[in-house]
Every structure is written in C-alpha cells, then in structure tokens.
C-alpha cells in the first residue's frame with residue numbers, strides 16, 4: 001500500500017469529529033494538519049493524542065510575531081510533538097532565523113506568504129509570493145506553503161513545498177480561489193498536499209483511486 005503525500009486538514013472544533021475518517025485514512029496518507037480552529041479549541045492535547053496514534057502532525061499556527069515570541073512558540077510546538085509548523089514570512093528574517101536556529105530537531109519550519117489560497121491568482125500575487133519566498137530562502141527555513149499557481153517557480157528555491165487549495169475535478173471550490181487538482185499539484189513539484197473538505201467528502205475515492 002503506497003502512502004499518499006497528503007496532510008488531512010482537521011478543520012473542526014473537536015478532534016473526535018474525525019474519528020471515522022482517521023480510522024479509514026490510517027496508513028493511506030502521510031499526516032494530519034491541526035489548524036487554528038482545532039488548536040484554539042482543544043489545544044496541545046489534540047496534537048499529543050494524534051502523535052500517540054502514530055500520525056505525522058503539521059501544526060498550522062501561522063505564527064506572526066517578534067523573533068523572541070516566534071522562537072519560544074516554535075520550541076513549544078516541538079515539545080508537544082509537532083513535526084511541521086508554519087510561520088508567517090511577514091514576521092521577518094530575524095524571526096525565521098531565530099525559530100530555525102533554536103527549534104527541536106524533529107520539527108520542520110514552513111514559511112507562509114500573505115498571499116493565501118483564498119485570494120485569486122494574479123500577477124500581483126506572484127510578485128507578493130516571490131518577494132516573501134526570497135526572504136524565506138535567505139533564512140534557510142525548511143520549506144514553504146505554496147499556492148498552486150506558484151509551485152513551478154518555487155521549486156527552483158525550495159525542496160520542501162506543501163500546497164493547499166486542492167480540489168478534485170468537479171469539486172466545489174468553496175472559499176478557495178487559487179486551486180488545482182492533486183495530480184497537477186504533484187506533477188508541478190509539490191511534495192505534500194493539504195486537503196480538507198475535498199478529502200473528507202471523497203475518502204473512498206482518494207484511498208482507492210487517486211493516483212499520486
């Protein structure tokens with residue numbers, strides 16, 4: 001059985017809302033993502049519980065603060081077992097460096113641009129993302145969260161690219177505006193995909209038929 005390079009976004013107030021899905025997906029996908037909604041509701045215990053169950057955990061907190069605070073939060077995220085953590089590149093090179101230099105070995109730092117996938121892809125988006133990613137590159141963090149429209153150009157800068165805004169063909173795009181299919185994202189150079197609603201609504205298909 002091949003493990004698909006997907007993080008399942010656990011976007012809900014309660015981890016127990018995903019009991020059925022997590023059982024079905026175990027062994028089929030690489031990891032899970034704990035974001036702002038679940039973390040502000042259940043806190044570190046959600047991460048600790050997922051780690052106990054053997055999951056790779058991506059803690060998507062998009063930290064945006066001064067270097068001292070970003071660095072301290074990064075150390076704490078490593079201590080609770082997170083394997084990946086997001087930091088806003090807008091926090092600045094100094095904050096990214098502080099996090100990277102003081103992080104626990106187990107955790108990978110991913111930079112986030114302000115150009116979220118809920119914004120449409122325009123030439124301005126590309127400029128905004130490139131400007132952010134050049135700062136991220138200087139800081140030597142592990143990788144970036146990259147919108148679908150920018151994967152190809154970003155591959156020249158980073159070896160670790162994680163892409164949200166993923167929709168299966170004919171899926172509703174909901175609040176996302178910069179989207180692509182799982183197959184195209186991987187072919188373009190993404191290393192991991194973040195999938196929330198599109199995965200939750202099509203689990204059997206993703207497990208049995210999606211070829212990545």
Ligand code: C5P
Nearest residue numbers: 009011035116117164165194195196197
């Ligand atoms: O349900 P859907 O697949 O749209 O969920 C996407 C997930 O990825 C959400 O948890 C969202 O917070 C996250 N994300 C995103 N765009 C970014 C960064 C993170 O959609 N640029």
